[in-house]
Every structure is written in C-alpha cells, then in structure tokens.
Amino acid sequence: MEYRNLGRSGLQVSVVGLGCNNFGRRCDVDRTREVVHKALDLGINLLDTADIYGPGGLSEEYLGKAIEGKRHDVVLATKFAGPTGEGPMDSGASRNHIMAAVEASLRRLNTDYIDLYQVHFPDAKTPLDETLRALDDLVRAGKVRYIGNSNFAGWQVAESHWIAKTNHFAPFVTAQNQYNLLERNVERELVPACNAYGLSILPYFPLASGFLTGKYHKDQPLPEGTRLGNPAAAPMASRILNDANYAVLDRLEAFATAHEHTMLELAIGWLASLPHVGSVIAGATRPEQVEQNVAAASWKLTAEELAEVDTITKK
Numbered sequence: 001m002e003y004r005n006l007g008r009s010g011l012q013v014s015v016v017g018l019g020c021n022n023f024g025r026r027c028d029v030d031r032t033r034e035v036v037h038k039a040l041d042l043g044i045n046l047l048d049t050a051d052i053y054g055p056g057g058l059s060e061e062y063l064g065k066a067i068e069g070k071r072h073d074v075v076l077a078t079k080f081a082g083p084t085g086e087g088p089m090d091s092g093a094s095r096n097h098i099m100a101a102v103e104a105s106l107r108r109l110n111t112d113y114i115d116l117y118q119v120h121f122p123d124a125k126t127p128l129d130e131t132l133r134a135l136d137d138l139v140r141a142g143k144v145r146y147i148g149n150s151n152f153a154g155w156q157v158a159e160s161h162w163i164a165k166t167n168h169f170a171p172f173v174t175a176q177n178q179y180n181l182l183e184r185n186v187e188r189e190l191v192p193a194c195n196a197y198g199l200s201i202l203p204y205f206p207l208a209s210g211f212l213t214g215k216y217h218k219d220q221p222l223p224e225g226t227r228l229g230n231p232a233a234a235p236m237a238s239r240i241l242n243d244a245n246y247a248v249l250d251r252l253e254a255f256a257t258a259h260e261h262t263m264l265e266l267a268i269g270w271l272a273s274l275p276h277v278g279s280v281i282a283g284a285t286r287p288e289q290v291e292q293n294v295a296a297a298s299w300k301l302t303a304e305e306l307a308e309v310d311t312i313t314k315k
Contacts (some may be wrong), residue, residue, distance in 0.1 A: 001043025001294065006278045008198035011146055013075050013113065014271050016297045017046035018290065019283035020205065023062045024054020025287045036066035037049030038287035042294045046075045046279045048176075048202070050120055051101055052082035057108050062111035077116035078105050079150055079176075081123060093123035095134040101194025102138060118148040118176060122156055129163050136169035148174030148202070154189030161197040172199055174278060179203035181252060181267055181313050182210055182245055191276050203271050207264070207282065211240050214253065214263035218246040251312045261299055264292060269299030269311055 002015040023032045036047065047067070053059035060078060067074050080101035083091040091097065106112065107315045115154045117138065119131060138144040149160065149172050157175060164171040175194050177186050179201060186201065194201055207213055215223045222237075249263075256266040282293040301309070 001042075002297070003045075004200070004278050006116070006146065006148075007194075007200045008171075009146055009173045011075065011173070013046040013279045014044045015277075015279055016044055016268065016294050017048055017202070017279040017281045018044050019281045020047055020049035020055045020059050020063055022059075022283055022285050023049070024058025025064070029065060030063045031285070032062040033066040034287050035284050035290060036063065038290045039284075040070060040073055042290060044290070044294065045073060046077060046116075046281075048077040048116075048204075050079035050082065050118075050279050051084055051105050051108075052079075052120070057084070057104065060105055060108035063176075064108055066247075068110070071111055075115045076107065076109065076111065077118065077148070078114055079118040079120035080105070081113060081120040081128045092126055093119050093131040094126045095130055097193070098131070099140070102143060113143055113145060115145045116148055116174065117144040117146075118150050118174065120150050121151075122149075122152055128156070128160055129167070132160060132163050132169045132193050133167070136164075136167075139170040143267075145295050146170070146173050148172050148176060148199075150176040150204075151200065152177070152190070154193035157190065157193040157199060171197075175199050175200050176202040176204055176281065178205045179271065179277075180206050180208045181270060181308050181309070182240070182248065184315070185311060195276055201274075201276050202279055203277060204281045207267050207272055208240055208245075209237075211245065211249070212252075212263060212267035216241070216249070218243075248313060252309075254311060255308060259305065262296075265296040265299045266309075268293060268296035270301055272297040273299075273301040273306060 003012040004015055005012055049059045049063050051057050081093050128260050135147045147170055152175055160172055179186050252266060253263050256263050268280055271277050284290045
C-alpha cells in the first residue's frame with residue numbers, strides 16, 4: 001500500500017480509502033466489521049463517513065464499533081453540514097451546528113478525536129470565517145486533528161485559505177469532490193486552487209456509481225444487485241446511463257484491455273496516478289470488493305497513458 005501526505009500536513013493516508021456511506025444501509029453491523037477489518041488488513045487507513053450516512057447516523061455508529069481496539073491504526077474522517085434533524089439549526093456550517101454535530105459524531109464513533117473533520121456542503125447562510133473559527137477552536141481543543149471541505153468550488157477554497165492565513169486558523173488540507181473518468185469538472189478551477197493552496201483532492205464516486213466497473217453494457221439488462229440497477233436509483237441512473245457515456249466507456253474498456261488491465265483497474269489506477277489526489281475514496285459492501293479496489297491502485301499510468309486517457313475523456 002502506498003501512503004501520501006494530505007495536503008501541506010504530516011498526516012499520511014493510504015492511496016485507497018474506504019468510503020463508508022453504505023454502512024447502516026446496505027451493510028449491517030457485522031458486515032461493516034468484515035469490510036473494515038479487511039480494509040485494515042490490506043493497509044487502508046483512511047475511513048471516510050458522514051453524520052448523515054445511514055439512518056440516524058448509523059454509519060458512524062457501526063464504524064465506531066468496527067474499529068474498537070484499532071483506533072490508532074485508523075485515520076478517521078467524517079463530515080458535518082447535512083441535515084440531521086428538521087430544525088433550522090440541524091444543518092449547515094454555523095458555530096452552533098458544528099459544536100453540536102461534532103459531539104454527536106464523537107459519541108457515535110466512540111472516540112475522543114476525529115482525524116479529519118470535513119464541511120460536507122457549502123453553507124451560503126453562514127460566513128466562512130465563522131465556520132473556520134469554530135473548526136480552529138475544535139483543532140485547538142484536540143477534538144479534531146485536521147479539517148477539510150467537500151463539494152466546494154475553487155473560489156471557496158481560495159477564500160477559505162485567505163481567511164485561515166490572515167487569522168492564523170487551521171487551514172483546510174483536503175477537498176473531497178466527485179471526480180472520475182466521466183466527471184472531470186474539478187480540473188477547471190478546483191484542482192488549480194488546491195495545488196496553489198496545498199490541499200489534496202479526495203475523489204468520491206471514483207467508479208461513477210459502478211458504471212466504470214465493467215459491469216454495464218449498452219442494450220443489455222442492468223446487472224441485478226447493483227446500485228444503478230436499483231429502481232430507487234433511477235434518477236442517478238438516468239444521468240449516467242446515456243449514449244454519450246456508453247461511447248466513452250467502450251473506448252476506455254478497449255484502452256484497458258489493450259494494456260492488459262480491467263476497467264476497474266483503469267478507473268482507480270488513473271485517479272491514483274494523479275499527483276493532486278491524496279486518496280481515492282472507494283466504497284465497498286463486501287470484503288472482496290475492498291481487495292479489488294486495493295489491487296486496482298497498483299496500476300500507475302505513464303505520462304503517455306495518461307495522455308491517451310485525456311484524449312478519450314476530456315470534454
């Protein structure tokens with residue numbers, strides 16, 4: 001397993017992380033434990049969850065149980081800002097919500113500190129300096145070690161850096177956004193901003209909800225038991241399962257086959273080959289999926305191979 005520093009920090013994480021959004025939904029507490037322990041056995045140390053994953057924060061609760069006795073082997077990442085209730089202060093990035101959310105997450109995770117605490121979504125109703133000051137207080141109190149953002153735009157990363165620098169606050173070290181072979185919009189502004197201000201990108205949905213695993217083929221029935229084959233995921237499926245994406249997928253599969261690799265290995269290996277990526281957040285519902293994700297990261301694409309992929313996927 002390869003390890004990389006997160007942004008301009010000394011925190012080292014595995015190049016493949018474990019996305020925990022299925023815990024508490026598709027994975028019960030026993031399956032969660034199996035998946036997490038397999039990940040740790042394979043060298044994965046970054047476990048990424050959020051307080052809105054699973055009903056009532058079950059992902060955090062199950063994850064806390066899975067890492068009992070192994071806390072110091074784990075870089076525990078969670079998020080706040082999503083709705084955890086129906087009240088006006090049950091979401092967002094205000095000091096009020098942050099202080100309540102962190103205590104709830106610490107309780108569910110059964111830990112006294114969070115390694116990476118991330119703003120899940122930008123909050124237009126709260127000034128960024130209020131959010132950053134509250135997060136800095138948590139870092140100084142020892143409840144949080146490092147902070148990151150998710151779903152931010154490039155200008156928000158730049159503004160956050162300026163606020164943190166001028167006020168001597170703890171800076172963001174990561175930016176977690178959707179990033180895969182079909183979705184490369186972050187390269188326009190977010191990646192340059194992160195490179196300029198010392199943040200690592202943490203790609204989520206690296207497999208485009210499974211579309212980039214090689215399981216899907218045009219004019220064939222959707223595989224049973226898959227995310228996009230689930231009727232509840234119809235809105236997401238309609239955005240991904242279109243002629244343009246199938247055309248790109250055909251070319252990517254041909255490229256992977258020509259280099260004696262699978263589509264899964266291309267999807268994860270490509271991201272892991274990018275210097276601005278800190279860790280690829282890949283979800284799993286079974287231990288064997290964790291093994292496949294880790295193995296996929298071993299393909300380090302050359303400059304020539306990266307250029308070929310650009311020709312296929314850049315819009």
